Amino acid sequence: MWKCFSTTSRCFSTSTSNKALKWWDHVAPAPKDPITSVTEAFLADTSPTKINLGVGAYRDDEGKPVVLQCVREAEAKIAGCDFLESVSSAVSSKLVEESVKLVYGKDSDIIKEGRFAGVQALSGTGACRLFAEFQRRFYPESQIYMTDPTWSNHHNIWRDAIVPERTFHYYHRDSKGLDFSALLDDVKNAPDGSFFLLHPCAHNPTGVDPTEEQWREISYLFKVKNHFPFFDMAYQGFASGDLDRDARSIHIFVEDGNVIGCAQSFAKNMGLYGHRVGCLNVLCNDAEQAVAIKSQLQLIARAMYSSPPVHGILLVSGILCDPNMKALWVKEVKAMANRIQSLRTTLQKSLEHLSSPLNWEHITNQVGMFCFSGLTPEQVDRLLREFHIYMTLDGRMSMAGVTTGNVSYLANAIHEVTKFG
């Protein structure tokens, strides 16, 4: 297909040049991402009744993406700003500090004493990947224990960082709640000093969180076993509507003397999805160790993308560093969480009203953005083909995609595919 511009004076080995053209013959198409492919299919669907319950992105009651008021105001402030180069380290440090306050509490000694290594990251994905690379670099023999199930991309992240994975019991398929005793057994049986990936709140995909009492037991066990807990906090604010309360599990672990790491994302709770803003922090002994660890994290980032994109950083910084903006944000997070909560109730009631033979309590027991519906792949497929309702094959529904306008349609559809058990 391509033209060959060879001149007569050039002669070269035909077999070599032919071989050279076959660089990527062996490259097969990659499997579709189980989450993003749902959105792709949804976008291609022309049905007027289609509903996207795939990706965990918040929608308003009209099913539209939401830009928070605090973000609008932050945008207005930075318009025309000269910050096109890498963010100054002063702004950067301030932002990291404000982010980390969300994790440990604003009056935490950890922050006062500088006992954390914190860097901005490319949202939650980037924060997890930085940690996974750091884990392999400094604990090359270690593995990572992940909940069964977990966000699909967690597997990709630790795999590409070349850290072997194992799963530990988490979700109880029959009760659609926490398989607590099996979880504790797995924690006990893991070799001392194992790395665990925990969701501090609003577990993705199940929406099942341990109770405070259960977290205390887990934390205690971690201390006994000297395990390392790495928290991926992508939905702070979405579980209870209260940012501080959603970080409770982390506080418990820290109070017990566990040394932790934490990935944060501002994608969902600030609606900054496309801006890729997040934070990674690792607890340290002292400020000196924090400097060392931070420098190593930055080294990893340098060879990946050099520095994080500045626009999102300025937005988050503008919000978190201004008490009024921050207060507005806190209110808006609560409103988002409340809307999801009320739709959960409505959906559950609708299904009961339809005299569904199944128990739908888990819809309101589960918290955060997702409902792990218990629908089988076949039922999910039927929902797609017959009703143009999109969710991931594991039956995970993003409740943010449910509206007062579509909840009846959704309930009817679910009832249709499940009424015979």
Place this chain on the structure above:
Amino acid sequence: MAGFGKAMACREHVRIRLGTRFMSSSSSSWWQSVEPAPKDPILGVTEAFLADPSPDKVNVGVGAYRDDNGKPVVLQCVREAERRIAGNLNMEYLPMGGSVKMVEETLKLAYGEHSEFIKDKRIAAVQSLSGTGACRLFADFQKRFSPASQIYIPDPTWANHHNIWRDAQVPQRTYHYYHPETKGLDFSALMDDIKNAPNGSFFLLHACAHNPTGVDPSEEQWREISHQFRVKGHFAFFDMAYQGFASGDPDRDAKSIRIFLQDGHHIGISQSYAKNMGLYGQRVGCLSVLCEDEKQAVAVKSQLQQLARPMYSNPPVHGALVVSTILGDPELKKLWLKEVKVMADRIIGMRTMLRENLDKLGSPLSWKHITDQIGMFCYSGMTPEQVDRLTKEFHIYMTRNGRIRFALNHEYRTLTSTPAWQASIPAMLDIWQMLSTRSRGLPRLIAEAKPQIVEEVILI
């Protein structure tokens, strides 16, 4: 490569064995073995510069364009684009491969506005986190699909290239590039290295405005390199971070790439808008891989996305929107091309002025390399010790390989208005000596020259 080896040694860490040796109560032992990382040779310069309280300080380190007042430049076309998109309240995730529009426009810059490869959909391309991100994605892709391969990197090259391929676990080798005596291209040694590399080797090439040396092959030399690549069946990966900055004409700056394309090579390209659109902090770039056909391009693109997903999921939206707003509007695009030319011309102007001043001095030496070298940087030939001295004593910051970003008017004014200036002349003379290959007559010439010429000449 000694510096690189040292950096590797610094980063060696003690492995802590878990299990029986581990105590359950001491939670502080987790990261005891973590040493501070060595400072990045380029970014570390700016950090040190910012921390320096001296009023006389000058930063000729990082490759970031400055105007005559030393301020970062925000291009007019970028301001206008930002104005248009302000209040744009789409914060949704981009697809994993990034902004389709941005990528389309970006490919045109590299492959040509009417490239048949674009029409035939033979290019697998994704938005990347600027040039670093594009190189890293390619390095990871190379590791995954040519696991036995290594990468040949020019000597010298941008420091971060070494980090990128190392972290991607692709072994590196260097090939001859810069000739310290001529301060130009070591063309015969380069060709030898190309010939001696095993058939089908991967090479990293700088498309234009080589960083750090400013030395580019001529068009004829590129043709010979391309021919030899055909003979050997090598793979050419171009890092094009300065398109537009070399000659002021983006098409001309892509000539090396166009030559390779004409010769039928299936190349890879990393493109960055950090410098030529001044979008440093927004991290906008593009990685492309030319494939045999559309089907292969689809497969390769899906694999590139597969690599991006566990790194950052999808690329940042804002910078991409700025780029596609500019390149998608003929008027804005024209404005951008004008502004790029202004930036490039300013640098070319400084080089010319410097060379003319040197010639005016009646120097018996050849300063041709100052105008022969291209782009933002001058490779001075200073030793790390001399650089350290400049920094410690005179608060002049640059990377320890002696790479200097071309100083502009304001920096001359700053430096010459300070008391430290007089004190610095002897040090400058030392350095001057190093810059020349035949130094005997030079110190006398400098001492006799008029002060203002001395100021301008020395400050490179």
